[in-house]
Amino acid sequence: MLSFLSPLFLAGAAAAAVPIVLHLLKREPEARVKFSAVNLLKRAPVEHTQRRHLRELLLLALRVTALVLLALAFARPFFASGAAVASSGVTVVALDNSYSLSAPGRFDRARQLAKDAITRAPATDLVGVVTFADAAQIAAKPTMDRVLAMAAIDETTTGFGATRYRGALSASSQALGGRKGTIVVVTDLQENGWDAGDRASVPDGARIEVADVGAPPADLAVIAVQPQADRVVATIRNTAPRARDVRVHLTIDNKPSGDAAVSVGPNQAAEVAFAGAPRGTAAAVAVDDPDGIQVDNVRYAVLGGTQQPSLLVVSGSGDLSREGFYVRHALAAGATPGGGYQIASVSGAQLSGWSDDGLAPHAAVILLSTRSLERRGREALATYARNGGGVLVAAGPDVDGDVVADVLGSASTLRVVTATGAKPEPRVLAPADVRHPIFQPFASNTATLGLVTFQRVARIGGSACQTLARFTTGETALLECAAGDGRALVFASDLENRWNDFPLHATFVPFLHEIVRYLASARAHAGEYLVADAPSGAPRQPGVAVLTDSSRPGATPRAVAINVDPREADPARLSIEDFQSAVTRLKDVNVSEARVEARQQEDRQHLWQYALALMALLLAAEGILAARTA
Numbered sequence: 001m002l003s004f005l006s007p008l009f010l011a012g013a014a015a016a017a018v019p020i021v022l023h024l025l026k027r028e029p030e031a032r033v034k035f036s037a038v039n040l041l042k043r044a045p046v047e048h049t050q051r052r053h054l055r056e057l058l059l060l061a062l063r064v065t066a067l068v069l070l071a072l073a074f075a076r077p078f079f080a081s082g083a084a085v086a087s088s089g090v091t092v093v094a095l096d097n098s099y100s101l102s103a104p105g106r107f108d109r110a111r112q113l114a115k116d117a118i119t120r121a122p123a124t125d126l127v128g129v130v131t132f133a134d135a136a137q138i139a140a141k142p143t144m145d146r147v148l149a150m151a152a153i154d155e156t157t158t159g160f161g162a163t164r165y166r167g168a169l170s171a172s173s174q175a176l177g178g179r180k181g182t183i184v185v186v187t188d189l190q191e192n193g194w195d196a197g198d199r200a201s202v203p204d205g206a207r208i209e210v211a212d213v214g215a216p217p218a219d220l221a222v223i224a225v226q227p228q229a230d231r232v233v234a235t236i237r238n239t240a241p242r243a244r245d246v247r248v249h250l251t252i253d254n255k256p257s258g259d260a261a262v263s264v265g266p267n268q269a270a271e272v273a274f275a276g277a278p279r280g281t282a283a284a285v286a287v288d289d290p291d292g293i294q295v296d297n298v299r300y301a302v303l304g305g306t307q308q309p310s311l312l313v314v315s316g317s318g319d320l321s322r323e324g325f326y327v328r329h330a331l332a333a334g335a336t337p338g339g340g341y342q343i344a345s346v347s348g349a350q351l352s353g354w355s356d357d358g359l360a361p362h363a364a365v366i367l368l369s370t371r372s373l374e375r376r377g378r379e380a381l382a383t384y385a386r387n388g389g390g391v392l393v394a395a396g397p398d399v400d401g402d403v404v405a406d407v408l409g410s411a412s413t414l415r416v417v418t419a420t421g422a423k424p425e426p427r428v429l430a431p432a433d434v435r436h437p438i439f440q441p442f443a444s445n446t447a448t449l450g451l452v453t454f455q456r457v458a459r460i461g462g463s464a465c466q467t468l469a470r471f472t473t474g475e476t477a478l479l480e481c482a483a484g485d486g487r488a489l490v491f492a493s494d495l496e497n498r499w500n501d502f503p504l505h506a507t508f509v510p511f512l513h514e515i516v517r518y519l520a521s522a523r524a525h526a527g528e529y530l531v532a533d534a535p536s537g538a539p540r541q542p543g544v545a546v547l548t549d550s551s552r553p554g555a556t557p558r559a560v561a562i563n564v565d566p567r568e569a570d571p572a573r574l575s576i577e578d579f580q581s582a583v584t585r586l587k588d589v590n591v592s593e594a595r596v597e598a599r600q601q602e603d604r605q606h607l608w609q610y611a612l613a614l615m616a617l618l619l620a621a622e623g624i625l626a627a628r629t630a
Helices: 007-026 049-075 106-120 146-155 165-176 325-333 375-386 401-407 437-442 446-451 508-520 576-581 589-605 607-629
Strands: 002-004 077-079 090-096 126-132 136-143 181-187 200-203 206-212 220-227 231-238 244-252 255-264 268-275 282-287 298-302 310-315 342-347 364-367 390-394 415-417 429-431 459-461 465-471 476-483 486-491 528-530 543-547 558-563 583-586
Touching (some): 002 007, 007 049, 049 607, 090 106, 090 146, 090 165, 106 181, 106 206, 126 165, 136 146, 136 165, 165 181, 165 206, 200 206, 206 576, 220 244, 220 282, 231 244, 231 282, 255 268, 325 342, 364 375, 364 508, 375 390, 390 508, 429 446, 437 465, 576 583
Parallel strands (some): 090 181, 310 342, 310 364, 364 390, 390 486
Antiparallel strands (some): 002 077, 126 136, 220 231, 231 268, 244 255, 244 282, 282 298, 415 459, 465 476, 476 486, 543 558
16 A cells, blocks of 8 residues: 655645646747748648647656656655554444343343444444453454454353453554544443543544443342351342342252242342251352343352361461460451351461471461561462462561561562661551552541551551551551562551550451451452452353362362352443543554554655656656757
């Protein structure tokens, strides 16, 4: 395809009209001369008028062509390919196939809206299709073939993922390929499609349209299943504007194990309990809801995980009655029959003699002291965190900053400077982001955390760490740091009433429990996953999967439950204006890249030089012919 680096110079080709105008003005009628006898002219050497006329036309063509070639040379022509080729426009249809559209007839309407968008696209536009739920993919690359795009829409079905708009817009922007166009998002405008504070960036030249599928129907959903030692408890949510009587069914290892009835109020949730000790591997709780969303009618749980999860507390001596007293009692305060945590303790010296497998059974590790924690123990903790474990570091007087950096691995940028000799200065804790799971119980009353007084704190920081809380004096109070597939939290004080009075306040117990719950939910120790977070080797669909760690020969296989995201069934919706407000416009980098590539292609081809050379030849021929015509 022939393109021009500076197409405005083509306007100079208008100068070719000058010789044409001059040629027309030069045409004068011959004067009539009267002769008495024409016979005297018959033998006169007269030039043939027709031949002269042809020479003048040839001169005119040479001059016009020379001027056109000059304009072409300045326009810098080249044969474009790749990113340098620009289309007149692109229409990309982003079709939502999340499970909220699985109610009867809902996805048929979504397909029709997507096809209508393809039909309305300008005839000169390329058309493409992107499908999205918790992940997005290009189902049909932009092409002039409308039939191909329609077929991609017909082949799309709803899945088990939840709505995520950022991935949809990112994939659609990629499909545009740096060209101007329109992104048509076909969706039911789920409010949970945007995470808190989430935004998406699209090129400045892309226009976004939203085709609304409409509000979801009334729905019943199983949003939680909790196996306990003597029962299975399920939570049922009703999004209908009226109360509903629900029949709930329990199956264990695919065998019916009980039915129960519960009445759920309008837009409310209710629990139903199946009495009796559950025996087996996997449980599933289901409700009958033929008119609502289908995928959330059943939820799975692993029964083998009814034992208490284990937490490991690392202290200087390993004796929790002397070190870790408040931590042990705070964790025990939340224990219930069949619930709570098993607390194990170890000293730094003892941990240094453990293998990596010794830490694997623990859901989280709380590091209160680094005394006697040798290199081998640090490496074991680093491996544990890298493989998905959760680690809490209380940077109190018994914690060495250099040792903590080793605990998080060689890639850690964490810096911990323990306060030594510093004058006590009262300060209180202030969450930096109340939306974080750790602070959710305090979201409605964060002032209760302000009752805690911290006299001494450590200075903590790191470029790969996120600040979750600060002190009122400005120092960082709580960090979350990168630790492989796991989670690591660093608290800038102790948890034993030495530098602060936190353990003496009622907020200490829920605060510590939320931290442990957050750390214990790291992927390597989770018994339940959402479809979007299904571990490697597990199918991305609801059910119970058995996983085997191939990196550890002889490791015991473990069963995990994979469920749909219950937030997807939330009936809360966005307005189109709210959707558009979450989109950020960015300068299109792909356009700049296309211009750079175009310049590089023109530099390699040098077609302007050939145009100038041809123009010079034409001017030489014009000079010779003009001399003979004069």
